[in-house]
Amino acid sequence: MRELTLLAQLTDTHVTDPATTEVLYADHNGRLAAAVASINTESPRVDAVIATGDLAQWGAPREYEELIELLAPLSAPVLPLSGNHDEGKRLRSCFPDHPWADAEHSSWVTNVGKVRIVGLDSTRAGESGAELDAERLEWLDVALSADHAGPTLLAMHHPPFKSGIDWMDEGGFVGLDSFIEVISAHRIDRILCGHLHRPMTAVVGGHLAEVGPSTAVHVELDLATDAPRRVILDPIGYRLLAVSPDDTEHVEDARWNIVGHTRYVDTGRAAFEPDWSN
Template sequence: MLIAHLSDPHLRPKTHLYQDLVDSNAMFEAALDQLARLDPRPDVVLLTGDVVDEGMAEEYAVAAEMLAGIGLPLLVIPGNHDEREAFRACFAGHPYLAKAGPLHFAVGDLGPVRLVGLDVTVPGEHYGEVADEARFWLDSVLAAEPDRPTLVMMHQPPIVSGIPYIDDYNCRGGDRLAAVLSRHGQVERVLCGHVHRFMQARFGGTLLVTAPSTATAIALRLRPDAEPASFLEPPAMLLHHWTETTGLVTHYLPIGRFPGPYPFF
């Protein structure tokens, strides 16, 4: 099973730039072009939040138009820049999404790996939180299929990255989430976005990874007094490849067209 993982496109209304500097729509179009050229084709595409930048209806219209042609199953969760009800309306044709309340889901009919979405967004805030309702729901869902390899999607990572100005807005209640995950050994990865960088860390008895943004990259500044900044680094996506013999292998794939292939390695 091949799972493509994109995050944080921060789409804007047509002709508008992200932060008045970057054409995030064109960058997401390049990501979708890369997705279309993958061989073999992914079985499913995951999008871990901040689909749009300001939660505007005009932005979600752009998102719906751009995503309509991918020709692959798509699973989405909101991020802190999404507006929950506008997000729900944009993806109303996705039957796995709840009609009210948090947008948790569990999907098990796309291949051997079960895909669980955990909505940790707090409407009106940029930090995330694992509320009691969310952890009880997740515990019950994971307990229902204890022997099935599972990925858990969420937006804000529940860890400290070391980048001070993004850690102010991470997911609170990580200890409660870790306690739930530690009871369920079938969870192969926790998949996040939000940080606009690739990271990996041990968490809750499993491995947590963050997907880069298809737009800008948060500056990797690890001093506690670092000033917030971003760079226009090469965007990327992740590919999670599951086989019975190897389990889950995660690949980092830069987005773009590069010289090659050359007849050596």
């Protein structure tokens, strides 16, 4: 039987308080429930679910209670990361057994089968953009330097590249050049991100970085410099990463084969401009 580790990535679930009066453009909680139900029916079974941040809409206690209820049916363990919409300490308290690095930031390292997954907290307090200061970069360098025979995945909420959708890039990424310097010195088999609310890929520091689809709503793909802040209810879903030993003899040093898939679980709707005032 072939050796396979199957990982799902959920991102930007933006779970809401069921009693919210906020104007929503999609049923975030219902859409997450649909994704969870779908993950549970994957065959072969998913070994772990990486949740790359913005798990709650505003970081409120009731939202996290709802998040835990929505994730409870998963048969695979959840590996959570904080996003700019999350409240880091509250998120950590929902997952008390998770191997958090320390009390100050929500980073972690864990192994799933032979796959090492490094979760890096890229949030900047009170801001939508990313920040990796010297302390977090030192932590990352140490984590990536530890001996490991299998593949390494790096998961983080903010993508380390500009999307070209200007209004999504406005938050910026403090410490990006230093981050790229650190990761360039290590073998990383895939970087998994969220935050951008639509799937995309880029190569950063010699590594493939991928953004997963949000389960809540997407932003419109509009690369014009004056693009309006439009949201679109594209079909939502989650990523699946199938990790197996590479038996391709003609590719030198290709020790692991990591194939990324996207599973769609809901249908879409045309683009529209939401009411940003609430």
